[in-house]
Amino acid sequence: MAVSINYVHNKNISAAPGPDWLTIAAGAEVRRLHESMAAFAPTELKSLKNLAKQLGVRAIYVKDESTRFGLKAFKALGASWAITRVICDKLGLDYRTITFDELRSEKYREAIQQMVFASATDGNHGKGVAWTAHELGCQAYIFMPRGTVEARRAAIVAAGAAECTITDMTYDDTVRMVAKRAEQEGWTVVQDTSWEGYEVVPRHIAEGYMTMAAESLESLREQEGDDKAMPTHVFLQAGVGAMAGGVAGYMVNAADEAGKPRPVISVVEPNEAACFYDTAVIGDGERHPAGGNATTIMAGLNCGEIAPMVWPVLRDFSSFYLAMDDYAAAEGMRQLAHPIGDDPVVVAGESGASGFGAARLILAHEELKALREEMGFDENSIILLYNTEGDTDPENYRRIVDEGAYPLP
Numbered sequence: 001m002a003v004s005i006n007y008v009h010n011k012n013i014s015a016a017p018g019p020d021w022l023t024i025a026a027g028a029e030v031r032r033l034h035e036s037m038a039a040f041a042p043t044e045l046k047s048l049k050n051l052a053k054q055l056g057v058r059a060i061y062v063k064d065e066s067t068r069f070g071l072k073a074f075k076a077l078g079a080s081w082a083i084t085r086v087i088c089d090k091l092g093l094d095y096r097t098i099t100f101d102e103l104r105s106e107k108y109r110e111a112i113q114q115m116v117f118a119s120a121t122d123g124n125h126g127k128g129v130a131w132t133a134h135e136l137g138c139q140a141y142i143f144m145p146r147g148t149v150e151a152r153r154a155a156i157v158a159a160g161a162a163e164c165t166i167t168d169m170t171y172d173d174t175v176r177m178v179a180k181r182a183e184q185e186g187w188t189v190v191q192d193t194s195w196e197g198y199e200v201v202p203r204h205i206a207e208g209y210m211t212m213a214a215e216s217l218e219s220l221r222e223q224e225g226d227d228k229a230m231p232t233h234v235f236l237q238a239g240v241g242a243m244a245g246g247v248a249g250y251m252v253n254a255a256d257e258a259g260k261p262r263p264v265i266s267v268v269e270p271n272e273a274a275c276f277y278d279t280a281v282i283g284d285g286e287r288h289p290a291g292g293n294a295t296t297i298m299a300g301l302n303c304g305e306i307a308p309m310v311w312p313v314l315r316d317f318s319s320f321y322l323a324m325d326d327y328a329a330a331e332g333m334r335q336l337a338h339p340i341g342d343d344p345v346v347v348a349g350e351s352g353a354s355g356f357g358a359a360r361l362i363l364a365h366e367e368l369k370a371l372r373e374e375m376g377f378d379e380n381s382i383i384l385l386y387n388t389e390g391d392t393d394p395e396n397y398r399r400i401v402d403e404g405a406y407p408l409p
């Protein structure tokens with residue numbers, strides 16, 4: 001069996017202005033709040049120079065989110081911004097000037113302590129919600145889909161959840177159940193997907209990821225020695241698409257502001273939970289649920305439905321929708337764990353390594369030459385990837401990286 005990646009090339013990419021809610025100015029507001037958090041530190045942008053040379057491109061940068069807030073994933077960026085916005089709204093505070101420390105102070109403690117947040121999650125998002133709620137002295141109830149490994153549930157409890165329950169439902173059904181339960185209990189839902197009448201919080205979650213995008217662009221420009229440099233290719237792994245939408249929108253606006261070509265943006269998913277890819281195959285401009293069997297090691301990407309609030313962004317500004325088997329992510333994890341020469345090590349989990357895994361297979365494997373050419377890679381290509389998680393399932397990480405589980409075909 002040969003290495004393969006399923007793909008759809010979006011021929012209807014838009015030249016219209018980028019999304020007006022994912023601008024550089026909006027990103028700066030989000031970043032100001034994050035930088036006011038005691039636990040905040042920017043993450044590293046790692047340059048894989050030897051790999052870039054071997055693969056015939058100018059640069060390969062990996063934004064390493066495995067260290068974010070000590071939570072092994074980027075997701076608390078979205079949850080913390082969204083929860084801050086909910087609190088500011090409830091208490092009549094100005095989110096443009098408030099600091100996280102002020103929210104934790106005596107002045108607001110009593111009011112915030114009474115708030116209860118709830119979320120459905122396949123792991124990292126729920127950890128972000130639980131952690132933020134805990135930091136602010138309030139409670140979070142978290143629900144996970146069937147098949148979740150205990151290590152992920154335990155990590156959410158350790159991050160500060162009042163309760164974390166593994167249900168007997170799929171991710172998408174768990175989301176629906178939480179929405180209903182929250183209504184009965186008077187909880188505030190912090191969900192990264194939207195539905196009719198529930199659009200504000202999910203948008204804020206996607207906005208929260210602009211801090212990651214802004215930091216990555218700033219470091220890329222520093223390392224390139226050019227304050228207007230842009231990546232030529234960006235790979236963004238998607239579950240519901242909140243992260244991919246937030247980062248893609250920001251990158252389109254950043255390119256326009258710098259007067260540079262917009263990057264070729266690729267959305268990356270597992271074959272068995274490929275709502276963007278399956279939607280692109282149908283190609284009628286509407287969202288469609290994933291057709292797969294929802295079984296993949298890329299737990300964070302195991303979502304069957306596109307988040308409506310980011311669909312216009314990813315419909316109009318993504319060039320490629322990729323869907324791949326688990327071995328592509330596993331091979332990415334191994335390559336990042338055992339880099340060439342003095343390239344830095346990146347500890348990447350299954351979902352975290354998926355964007356890199358796709359890019360590397362496309363650049364390195366003869367079977368994918370047609371796709372490589374269609375994507376327009378050459379010696380001037382600057383590739384930007386996001387390692388969105390560390391070893392969030394340590395046992396599986398060990399099996400894959402040390403024992404070679406999920407080998408290339």
Ligand SMILES: Cc1ncc(COP(=O)(O)O)c(C=O)c1O
Nearest residue numbers: 124239240241242243300388389
């Ligand atoms: C590690 C990791 N990467 C990427 C994603 C995808 O994010 P989104 O659901 O916003 O598409 C997730 C989602 O849980 C994740 O956990």
